[in-house]
Amino acid sequence: MKEKLYCKSGGCSAKLGAKKLTHILEKIAKYPNSNLLVGFDSHDDASVYQINEHQAIVSTLDFFPPMVEDPYLFGQIAATNALSDVYAMGGTPLTALNIVCFNDQDDLNILGKIIEGGNDKLKEAKVVLSGGHSIKDESTKYGLSVTGIVDPSKMIQNNGVQVGDTLILTKKLGVGLTLNAYRLNDARQEILDEVFKSMTTLNKYAFDVLNKYTLHALTDVTGFGLLVHLDEMLDEKASAFLDKKSIPYFKDCPYYVNEFYLSGGGQHNRNAMKNKVCFDEENFVLEEILYDPQTSGGLLASVASDDLENILNDFNQAGLACYVIGRIVEKNQFDIYVR
Numbered sequence: 001m002k003e004k005l006y007c008k009s010g011g012c013s014a015k016l017g018a019k020k021l022t023h024i025l026e027k028i029a030k031y032p033n034s035n036l037l038v039g040f041d042s043h044d045d046a047s048v049y050q051i052n053e054h055q056a057i058v059s060t061l062d063f064f065p066p067m068v069e070d071p072y073l074f075g076q077i078a079a080t081n082a083l084s085d086v087y088a089m090g091g092t093p094l095t096a097l098n099i100v101c102f103n104d105q106d107d108l109n110i111l112g113k114i115i116e117g118g119n120d121k122l123k124e125a126k127v128v129l130s131g132g133h134s135i136k137d138e139s140t141k142y143g144l145s146v147t148g149i150v151d152p153s154k155m156i157q158n159n160g161v162q163v164g165d166t167l168i169l170t171k172k173l174g175v176g177l178t179l180n181a182y183r184l185n186d187a188r189q190e191i192l193d194e195v196f197k198s199m200t201t202l203n204k205y206a207f208d209v210l211n212k213y214t215l216h217a218l219t220d221v222t223g224f225g226l227l228v229h230l231d232e233m234l235d236e237k238a239s240a241f242l243d244k245k246s247i248p249y250f251k252d253c254p255y256y257v258n259e260f261y262l263s264g265g266g267q268h269n270r271n272a273m274k275n276k277v278c279f280d281e282e283n284f285v286l287e288e289i290l291y292d293p294q295t296s297g298g299l300l301a302s303v304a305s306d307d308l309e310n311i312l313n314d315f316n317q318a319g320l321a322c323y324v325i326g327r328i329v330e331k332n333q334f335d336i337y338v339r
Contacts, residue, residue, distance in 0.1 A: 020268075037152060038089070043232045044158050045088040045219055048150065056152045060085035063099045063143020067179050067295055068196070071110045075117025076200045078142050081222065081296040083125055086148035087207040088220045088299060090156035093148040096122055098132025101141035114142050125202055158219040158233050161302040165216055165328040167240065168311065170206040170321060171198050171298025173226060173289050174253035180261040181252070191252050199296040206299050206322070209314045213307045221297035225269040227277055227290045229300060231335050234328075242290075242326040242338045244280075249289050257288045265293035278334040290338070302328055 025040055037056060038048040046060035062082040066074045079096070086093040098118065102111050119129050127146070178195045181187035203220060210218070217233045224232075226247075230240055269291040279287065298321075303311060308324070315322035 037155065038157060042157070042159065045085040046091070046148075048089060048091075048152070048155055050152050054151055054153075056150050056155065058086050058089050058091035058093075058148035058150050059145070061099070061143070061145040063101075063141055064295075065139060065141050068182070071113035072117040073196060073200070075114040075119075075142065076121050077196075077296050078114075079118035079121035079144055080200050080202055082144040082146050083121070083127065084203045084220045084222075084296065084299075086146055087203045088156070088158070088218050089148075089150060090154055090211070090215070090218065091148040091150035093125060093127045093146050095128045095130045095147050097130060097145040098134070099141075099143045099145060100132060100134035101137035101139070102134060103138055103140065104136050106140075110140075114140075118142070118144065121200070121202065125204055156215050156218040158217050158229075159235055160217040161233050161235070161238050161240075161328045162216045162304075163238055163328055163330050164305055165302040166305045166308050166324060167230070167242070167326040167328065168301050168303060168308075169221070169226070169248065169298050169323045169325050170203070170301075170315075171201070171221070171294075172248040172250050172321070172323075173221070173294065173297070174250040174256075174292060175199060175295050175297060176263050176266060176293040177253050177256040177261055177289070178250055179295070180263055181256045181259075184261060186259070186261070188252060191250055195250055198298075203299050205318065206315075206320055209318055209320065209322075210299065210301055210303070210311070212314065213311055214304055215301055216304065217302040219300050221294050221300050223265060223293045223295070224272070225266065225291045225293055226300070227273050227336060228269050231273065231276055233300070233302060234335050237331050238328050239330070239332040239334065240326055240336045241329055242336065243324075244283070244286055244338050246323060246325050247286065247289065248321075248323040248325075253289055253292075254285045257285045262288060263293060266291045269293065273336075276334060277336040277338065280337070280339040286338070
């Protein structure tokens with residue numbers, strides 16, 4: 001009998017809403033330490049702690065319930081997703097610890113497959129699995145705590161956009177919508193194959209291309225969707241214009257939206273962006289795609305427009321996807337405009 005996982009609502013769509021999380025974290029007083037270069041107060045992808053002039057530790061943690069039935073695939077996705085935050089900070093991941101919640105009445109072969117899938121992705125990234133922690137739980141959850149390293153002078157944060165920059169995205173949107181359709185047995189296999197390939201593609205490869213150039217800001221697009229993650233990149237001096245015709249998404253997403261295969265996470269993202277985004281026309285399908293929670297999504301980079309042609313050529317030569325989706329402009333009434 002093939003081992004399967006029960007997946008009800010998993011992946012990054014299981015995140016607490018951005019608005020609620022911000023409300024909680026605003027009340028937390030940090031212990032002051034000048035070596036902490038990046039903490040939770042900046043809404044960045046990982047924490048960064050400087051240990052000497054040329055080295056800083058990058059720390060991140062990600063775990064969630066399963067979003068697919070195949071335990072090995074689930075492990076691969078979870079590890080790919082957890083590693084991504086280190087790349088998004090400009091770092092190199094070194095070690096990882098497993099985080100496991102599992103019902104000890106279930107087949108332990110399932111857990112073995114999950115961990116095997118995760119470890120195979122770690123090996124691909126040349127990251128050492130060095131330990132972990134497990135607890136008994138009614139439902140399965142899995143993820144990793146990842147430690148990496150970065151030169152503080154080369155660290156990339158998510159809030160350094162400059163007016164005139166071009167915005168590029170390295171993976172298509174619509175993962176959450178597709179997974180909702182998958183749970184309802186209404187997703188075509190060819191689309192699922194494309195989505196699963198995207199979710200298990202390490203952002204290491206896209207980062208290796210981008211890292212040849214000056215990156216003014218970098219993040220990965222996960223549970224808060226493209227718009228919330230983009231909004232976290234903007235400051236009081238900048239707004240973003242997105243080209244609605246250039247937004248990449250998986251082929252059947254409009255059908256999923258029209259069938260209302262939507263998630264609570266997407267609606268939390270919509271609420272978080274209230275009064276911050278302006279659409280030039282009513283387009284419910286596009287809105288839901290832009291609010292859709294991504295699991296193991298792509299990198300979103302703000303790059304100097306002068307570098308754009310070379311960046312696109314390098315992505316093409318590497319056989320990797322890269323989409324130009326917008327630009328950074330001077331601050332307007334709204335944070336983000338979709339036109």
